[in-house]
Amino acid sequence: MMNIFSNRHSKYEMLLTEHLDGVISADDDARLTRHLSTCRDCAADLREQSQIRTLLRAQPLVAAPRSFALPYAPRTVDTSEPGGITKLLRSMQMATAAAAMVLVALVGLNVMQTSPTAVTQTSLADAAAPMAESSTAPDDRIGATATGEATEEADGTMTMMAAPSTDTQFAPSMEPFPGIDVGVTERMSDTTLISPEVTSKTEPLASVLPGDLASEPALAGDTPPTATDDRTALEWALLAASLVTALLALSVVAATWRSRRLA
């Protein structure tokens, strides 16, 4: 009967319900009354639904099995002003984001400095500086390697040539950690690292060195800032930024965990 009712008299569903619950308007009530006088199905539904409603409303509620009174005052959620740990969390998150940005910038800088062309120039510059200083930096791995080659040609011709093409390797392929251990890479290849465009010409070193390095041999005691120094400083900065970022991230995780636990 319900399906038939739904199909034929669905527009009276709400009116029947409103009528039963006493919230029907006068106009709708009059319309429903007219319909009920001619529709036996709807009249029967109204009567039965009224009885169901009475039965349901006569049902007492089930007694609560126990008291649900709170044994203690739980921590409340303050929605008015962020404060306390929330403020601390927000500032720590900001600091972490800033540290992460610095870290990304430093990584980018490092990548730029260790790109193939930069490595070539850096290696040549590294080679040139100790050559002029005549082995004044015995502990420097990069300098030591380059010094061995440069001292053999102390007559100033500086004809450091590229190795034969079979030995010449593109720097990154030989270097497991670009920019970290260039000296080892140089020893492995037993040649000076030169970019492809440079090796194809086998030019004298002077023609590919930066102008001031090629034209002005360094004076004794005048130690120019080398790429090695820059790289070391960059590595320290990277390490520091990584540590700061990691510590901040760890603090944020701990603070978040603690605040959720308290909540």
Next chain:
Amino acid sequence: MTTPPQLDSPDAAGVQEQTWVAQALEGDIVAFNAIVERYQQIAYNLSLRMLRDPSLAEDVTQEAFFSAYRNLSRYRGGSLKSWLLTIVANRSRDILRSPAHKRTSSLEAYTEGGDPAGPWRHPDDLPEEQAERAETSRLVRKAIDQLPDDQRIVVTLVDLQQMDYEEASRITGASLGTVKSRLFRGRQRLKDLLRPVWELSTDVDRPSS
């Protein structure tokens, strides 16, 4: 503990509730527990009808009151009963929708437990009358529990707990039209499910079918 006073008018009850809310917001757990005492039965019954599991309903009711206290600053006035029951309904709905609940509810039959004649017990009732009322109550609850979730909550709110359409609409989040439609369909279905009750009940006229 503050005992809920017997208030004659809904307005007076509302004023008293707002006082309790204000005190609870200042950390007065006794004032909040007065609210709990007032509404714990309807909160438990709503959860029980929605979840059909007394143990789960107990947990949800307790969680709801904890949540209500913690979030009391989010209460923006109006019917405190509706606000509390909305928390109960939402929490119960979350459980109904959880995969874990769907897995277990299909496997386990449940019993409400307690004294089956409890709500119907009357000192003047004869034992046979008590048994008859208890059986009617059991059948009615069983029939309600067979309704679809959306019809069951509306029938529970409007018929069992005798709330108006607006309150039911607020608590369920459904429109007024949807509430009326679900109520109509729920009652229609109960009419068929409760045929046996007409044979037992002496208080309700037998429908002509």
